[in-house]
Amino acid sequence: MARRKKGRDVSGWLVIDKPAGITSNAVVNKIRWAFDAKKAGHAGTLDPEATGVLAVALGEATKTVPYITDALKAYRFTVRLGVATDTDDAEGRVLATSDLRPDDGQIDAALAQFVGDIQQVPPLYSAVKIDGQRAYKLARDGDTPELAARPLFVESLARVAREDADHVTLEMVCGKGGYVRAIARDLGEALGCLGHVRELRRVWSGPFDAEDGLTMAQIEAEAKDPALDRYLLPLETGLADLPELPCAPEAATRLRHGNPGRVNQGAEYGEEAWASCNGQPVAVGIYRAGELHPTRVFNLP
Template sequence: MGRRRKGRDISGWVVIDKPAGISSTAVVNKLRWAFDAKKAGHAGTLDPEATGVLAVALGEATKTVPYVTDALKAYRFTVRLGQTTNTDDAEGEVIAESDLRPSDAEIDAALPAFRGHIMQVPPQFSAVKVDGERAYALARGGEELELAARPLWVEELSLVERPDADHVTLEMVCGKGGYVRSIARDLGQALGCGGHVRELRRTWSGPFDAEDGLSMDQVEELARTPALDDHLLPLELGLADLPELPTTAEGATRLRNGNPGMVLTSDAEYGDEAWASFEGRAIAVGTYRAGELHPSRVFVG
């Protein structure tokens, strides 16, 4: 018989404005402790030195994590021109330098190549798995990796500020799996001067905005108190990009038992992924077919 996980059956989303110097996993662990929650997870890793929105799911909301992970995300980041590092950010060792400094016009002219559907090679120091091991573990051991390029959708990429000749600040909106460090590295290569990320902030992720996030100091201050629960957001926010299909009491019962349930109205088309609600609460996620939702994930409670 397996050990029962301790903690409360509490469900919902918490938006954290992550500070630099802490890993995404450490934030999740802190939130799980602060809420005394049985289960917690996050929707999209931020590097330890990056800041901004980290959406943390508790309890049943963890079942909606894939939909937030798949959603668009926005970043504001500063690239240090003229220096290439082995980690593609300021934490790494400088491995190449250049005195060349492109103009704003030259940077603007290079950006279209990084918009739309692009192929992107992850950084050497990344969590990508190579033969069952994380790339960063192999890279730390001095191994030179040939990582496969991956597809990425970049909806927006624009120059927003040029603080000085050595730095350029960009804003990007992209889909799942994007590495800002790779954008900085590849842009530097395209410009002929090299580059790496100096500062990185995720400003929003799906339905969640960094400006609405709790600081880690607030989490510490409110930990294990009812006041912290007031910052819990409905798990339904994690389903914002899917069609909502209201159902009846009978339909809700069938869905909770893992069976197809009738839905009342639908903006979904046959075969679409959608979620069923009863009295405003999420019951299940599944596939819509001919007036019924066929559940793939069922929410408890």
């Protein structure tokens, strides 16, 4: 029996404008299939009903996923005031309602407490692990586990529209690990009116913008066609926040073998940076006294 093909050695980033009704993992699996790629992953889960930027890494680009996961992200979302649900979104079971409706000034004043370095308790229906099990699985089984608060940096949170008394649309820029559903829940509680997310869209994530994203229909229409590769962004797109330090071929060889290599100056001592040789990424590492000490090495063809 012939051995099954493992897939292509294809590397790069793909920006998907994720539609509602599909999980992030399902998108990644479809992308891997469409490109016949050996390896794929994404930089930050979106809820199934959320839309917007899902950055998918293929091949060696998966080694740069942490730098996108750690980058700032922007969300636009609509909060339904007056209703609390067990999932903190419109898919959940209604837990309580309120007739109170705050005005715009009250909303704006309340938003201030969610900006800066805050502590946030994740939604009960989330992927947070408790004793090795996902919180959402425990919740579906009827348990109500206690979730610990987690730190979150919120750069900005502002009201951008007020459709009617029951709905307000907000935009938030935040760091790693933020739950928009928790913001809606906590804002509703702070205002005394309750609330949950009705619609959610990730507008951008690090260097990736939803306006540049491909649709799943485009992917499916060109699946298995080598021309699909034209949509791939280079691996180094995921390293946009790190200094680039060019190096000579001899140093590149050392770096690819996991050894320190001489690089051009362009970073502070102890700073994380990446080395390139003839425009191709070689490694990520820590810069010290003219050398890069590699922590991740890229094996590009």
